[in-house]
Amino acid sequence: MSLRHALLGLLAEHPASGYDLLKRFDTSLANVWPATQSQMYAELSKLADTGMISVAAEGPRGRKEYTLTDEGLVELRRWLTETKPQRNTRSDILLRVFFLGVLTPEQARGYLTELIELSEQGEQDLRRLDESIDWDDDDLSVYGRIALEYGLRFNAMRREWAEWAAAQIK
Amino acid sequence: MSLRHALLGLLAEHPASGYDLLKRFDTSLANVWPATQSQMYAELSKLADTGMISVAAEGPRGRKEYTLTDEGLVELRRWLTETKPQRNTRSDILLRVFFLGVLTPEQARGYLTELIELSEQGEQDLRRLDESIDWDDDDLSVYGRIALEYGLRFNAMRREWAEWAAAQIK
């Protein structure tokens, strides 16, 4: 399970509450690992139970601020380095492409056009995100920028591919 | 749920048994929508219950050959055209990138190097797959080729990105 490690990773930067983490997931991490509120709070409880994180302070509205424990940091590093064979990514978008043959050529082209628009939208969103973040020059943010660059290249590649694909349909 | 529709899509080409479909998933579809045997048989039962598919013939070892019903084809077309907002793809590979800051620069570069190798491997596998398939020129296979091209471009893009990213780490 990667949600577990995503939470450890975010807490490695600085302590935060479930609510804080939720917002982080909604913005940057949403693109690589979407998660819901119910899942997060449940996972935080489990991580606290197993000693990976601990409640550092309690705030105003029952707010619990979690910190990464030494044990949690060890586990995070283990996950990062002992990268087991990574699972195939699931893509319903691409899955549909396999079956476009049951549609008319016009409909199929229509779908690919949607993908082009989706990619353009994605590129724009990422550019906006880029501008909205103040990339203070701490070490951690280097990787945030690298991840963002991935997103930009990915969307560009997908757009070009979809344009090419639309042209293939006779 | 997309597994449901993936099965409908495969059956749209020609009737098949669960066992047959399983093999299809292990090869081409594994890259976009991995699924296990237990999931498949369960899903086939459900699809049969709801009338999307039906048992056309029974074979040797309790083999049940399923066919797509008219109702199933309608549902498949609906799924393809009324493409609801597509969910974000999950990528544990990219997720790790966000947290490489907790490692040493050497370790981080090591991870990116793994990604480069993974991408090269992916490109090779796809090229081999390409050669192994006899692309008979029916209409359906056009989209198989288009999907394969996506995979090739995706891996190439990821490799180039990882090379660039490794160079960013000071």
Place this chain on the structure above:
DNA sequence: TTTCGACATGTCAGAATAGGAATGTCGAAG
């Protein structure tokens, strides 16, 4: 004729995901 690999399906427990409802508190603006 035995034996073994490929064929073929079914079931089950446990984890992960999705999406929502319920509940309550604090602080600032009016």
Place this chain on the structure above:
DNA sequence: CTTCGACATTCCTATTCTGACATGTCGAAA
């Protein structure tokens, strides 16, 4: 001082996914 939006967590149900385990049959080769 009231009200309302943001803060903050917990609980719930249903579905999906994972990884095993269980069971059995057919056909070909030794």
